[in-house]
Amino acid sequence: MVLARLAFGVAAAWGAYTVGAHLLTPVSVWRGPATGRRIALTFDDGPDPVWTPRVLDLLGEKRVRASFFLVGECAARAAETVRRIAAEGHEAASHAWSHRSFWLLGPRATESAIARTHELLTALTGRAPRHFRPPWGMVNAALYGALRRHGERLVFWSIQPEGLRPVPAERQARYVLERAHPGAIVDLHDAEGTPGAPERLLSALPAMLDGLSAAGYELTTVAELLADTP
Numbered sequence: 001m002v003l004a005r006l007a008f009g010v011a012a013a014w015g016a017y018t019v020g021a022h023l024l025t026p027v028s029v030w031r032g033p034a035t036g037r038r039i040a041l042t043f044d045d046g047p048d049p050v051w052t053p054r055v056l057d058l059l060g061e062k063r064v065r066a067s068f069f070l071v072g073e074c075a076a077r078a079a080e081t082v083r084r085i086a087a088e089g090h091e092a093a094s095h096a097w098s099h100r101s102f103w104l105l106g107p108r109a110t111e112s113a114i115a116r117t118h119e120l121l122t123a124l125t126g127r128a129p130r131h132f133r134p135p136w137g138m139v140n141a142a143l144y145g146a147l148r149r150h151g152e153r154l155v156f157w158s159i160q161p162e163g164l165r166p167v168p169a170e171r172q173a174r175y176v177l178e179r180a181h182p183g184a185i186v187d188l189h190d191a192e193g194t195p196g197a198p199e200r201l202l203s204a205l206p207a208m209l210d211g212l213s214a215a216g217y218e219l220t221t222v223a224e225l226l227a228d229t230p
């Protein structure tokens with residue numbers, strides 16, 4: 001009886017720490033202001049030594065700037081790519097240290113996942129990251145305080161053409177163009193998570209960029225998109 005009650009207590013506390021913490025995500029950023037015809041493209045899970053430079057080449061060719069939500073341990077192995085992201089006018093934002101779900105991290109591990117990435121990106125780019133996206137979109141109750149301490153804002157997305165299941169490149173481009181709206185934040189992946197994701201992204205990207213610009217959208221970073229919001 002005591003054990004059952006204890007188990008129930010532990011489960012309830014874990015539930016509040018994980019699932020309960022998601023009750024606060026609606027007050028996070030899911031889109032920018034709809035006042036201008038601006039959209040932010042965001043690239044998660046890199047830097048990847050092979051794919052990220054190719055995405056950067058393409059963005060450079062099209063004169064488009066974007067936000068990269070970087071995984072700390074990958075950034076540590078690809079310092080040059082992180083410097084290039086910043087040098088070419090893109091935003092280097094945080095996607096935590098490893099790609100582990102915050103449902104599996106206690107308060108101390110949560111603080112360290114935020115702090116280590118914050119310090120590394122600051123050291124590599126000379127600028128403190130101001131935006132954060134949690135791996136898998138999953139949060140816990142300790143995350144909010146940690147982000148406040150490091151001056152990072154929680155950013156999700158309003159358009160995600162590919163999640164856990166592979167989606168063909170043409171369909172991804174079409175999906176984004178059909179749903180494009182002023183202030184949209186588009187979630188893309190420039191490293192392997194879903195197998196083959198960066199390759200599909202790279203073939204979808206030209207049509208996506210051209211289509212959005214033909215529709216009159218200016219592509220920008222999350223930082224610039226949110227610049228006027230409190």
Ligand SMILES: [Zn+2]
Nearest residue numbers: 044045135136
């Ligand atoms: Zn991710």
